[in-house]
Amino acid sequence: MDILWSIVGACLPCFPDLSSPSVTIKDIKYRIVKLLGEGGFSYVYLVKSNNDNAPYAIKKIRCPFGSNDESYKNSIKEIKNYHRFVKFGTPYIIQSIEEVIINEPDGSKSIYILLPYFEKSLQDIINNLVLNDDKMPEDEILKVFIGICRGLKVMHNYKTTSDEQRHQQHDNASTTSTDEEGLLLPPGSDDDEDGPTNIPTELSELIPYAHRDIKPANVMISAEGLPVLVDLGSCSKARIKIRNRQQALTLQDIAQEHCTLPYRAPELLDVVKNSEITEKTDIWSLGCLLYACCFGYSPFEKLEIEQGANISLAISQGKFLIPKNNGGYSSELMDIINQCLKLNPDKRPTIDKLLDTALELSRKSNY
Structure with missing residues (x-):
């Protein structure tokens, strides 16, 4: 089975900062509220769904060298970890909601992970x-x-x-x-x-x-x-x-x-x-x-x-x-x-x- 077995393909615009007001994942639009944190090649944003105004977190990871980038390999591993423990039904380990990989025109990749938001x-x-x-x-x-x-x-x-x-x-x-x-x-x-x-x-x-x-x-x-x-x-x-x-x-x-x-x-x-x-x-x-x-x-x-x-x-x-x-x-x-x-x-x-x-x-x- 391909390593990306759990990743959902979708169209998602790139937003390196707060200049983009919203992002769409699987036909659901999420309004960007604010930047929650950043480190290295990753950014975490607070977003709200246009469907029900519910808050979520979106983590964006930039991979400048595409699939050969260490950040890409580590991101795929992180995504697998979000799914690894799902079968146990534990509420004590976070689970992702959706993941998307975007191939950028310059050969880089951007990975977006939609997560629950905690206050x-x-x-x-x-x-x-x-x-x-x-x-x-x-x-x-x-x-x-x-x-x-x-x-x-x-x-x-x-x-x-x-x-x-x-x-x-x-x-x-x-x-x-x-x-x-x-x-x-x-x-x-x-x-x-x-x-x-x-x-x-x-x-x-x-x-x-x-x-x-x-x-x-x-x-x-x-x-x-x-x-x-x-x-x-x-x-x-x-x-x-x-x-x-x-x-x-x-x-x-x-x-x-x-x-x-x-x-x-x-x-x-x-x-x-x-x-x-x-x-x-x-x-x-x-x-x-x-x-x-x-x-x-x-x-x-x-x-x-x-x-x-x-x-x-x-x-x-x-x-x-x-x-x-x-x-x-x-x-x-x-x-x-x-x-x-x-x-x-x-x-x-x-x-x-x-x-x-x-x-x-x-x-x-x-x-």
């Missing part, structure tokens, strides 16, 4: 609390944390069927090493992308995926109050075997570009050859996120603010401080943070264990 992120909530010298109640923190864990559980426990594995082998046989799509997969690794994500109906194999950029800004809050994991551009197969120094340096460079430093696991700061990177990188990031929900900043940002510490050095040493009297939170909640922020990834809990621990603490808190 606020977890980072917005934390920022507001910091500004008002307030803090989030423990039961609310646990509710958000449990939802994030449920989303990550889907990623970390992802399974592929034997049909998908055969499809992957076929793809690999016809794909050169220079055409790898896996973001955060260094050249020469075995972790190429798999095929379409059919519902498992036969013998399946566990192939965990990791988000790789868990942070409050990548957790949106839905209208129902549920946390939703967004920005799946960094999501990839979790387990990467590092065989040589070149692969280690390549992975470090990719992590530097795509994994936010204050939430980045130490094994991605200094990648060691003959090692394996796993989904435990997300567990470290979860610990940083939980700390930020409690105290306003990542533990390593807080150390930098209060003591002028070097963030990279503090992360590599696993050095952070819990405020006096736990900041008013339970010792059990602080223990979850400490469990996640173990320098040795093997000593961090699995997402299943972490979810069970959080659920048990939530039940105790509600008694």
Whole structure:
């Protein structure tokens, strides 16, 4: 099956900025309201449908060199990630609504992804609390944390069927090493992308995926109050075997570009050859996120603010401080943070264990 199996073709005008007032996707016109953000070759706009005036987000990605562009390959991978977890029906992972690829006259490509619009992120909530010298109640923190864990559980426990594995082998046989799509997969690794994500109906194999950029800004809050994991551009197969120094340096460079430093696991700061990177990188990031929900900043940002510490050095040493009297939170909640922020990834809990621990603490808190 062609890699673009999930992409809907349509006519869409190019809009590098707000000079174009609207965009049409599958005969539905969306009015551009404002630019929400930009970075690199991508732009995110708030738009409203002419049909019902409902708000949406449109992400535009420019690919100056067409199909040979790294931004193009990463965009296709991001689109596949939006569809990969749909079969699980989880409300905790964002799903795209439509995707369109446009071949521009100059040979470049433009990719447009229509997404749900969320009014606020977890980072917005934390920022507001910091500004008002307030803090989030423990039961609310646990509710958000449990939802994030449920989303990550889907990623970390992802399974592929034997049909998908055969499809992957076929793809690999016809794909050169220079055409790898896996973001955060260094050249020469075995972790190429798999095929379409059919519902498992036969013998399946566990192939965990990791988000790789868990942070409050990548957790949106839905209208129902549920946390939703967004920005799946960094999501990839979790387990990467590092065989040589070149692969280690390549992975470090990719992590530097795509994994936010204050939430980045130490094994991605200094990648060691003959090692394996796993989904435990997300567990470290979860610990940083939980700390930020409690105290306003990542533990390593807080150390930098209060003591002028070097963030990279503090992360590599696993050095952070819990405020006096736990900041008013339970010792059990602080223990979850400490469990996640173990320098040795093997000593961090699995997402299943972490979810069970959080659920048990939530039940105790509600008694």
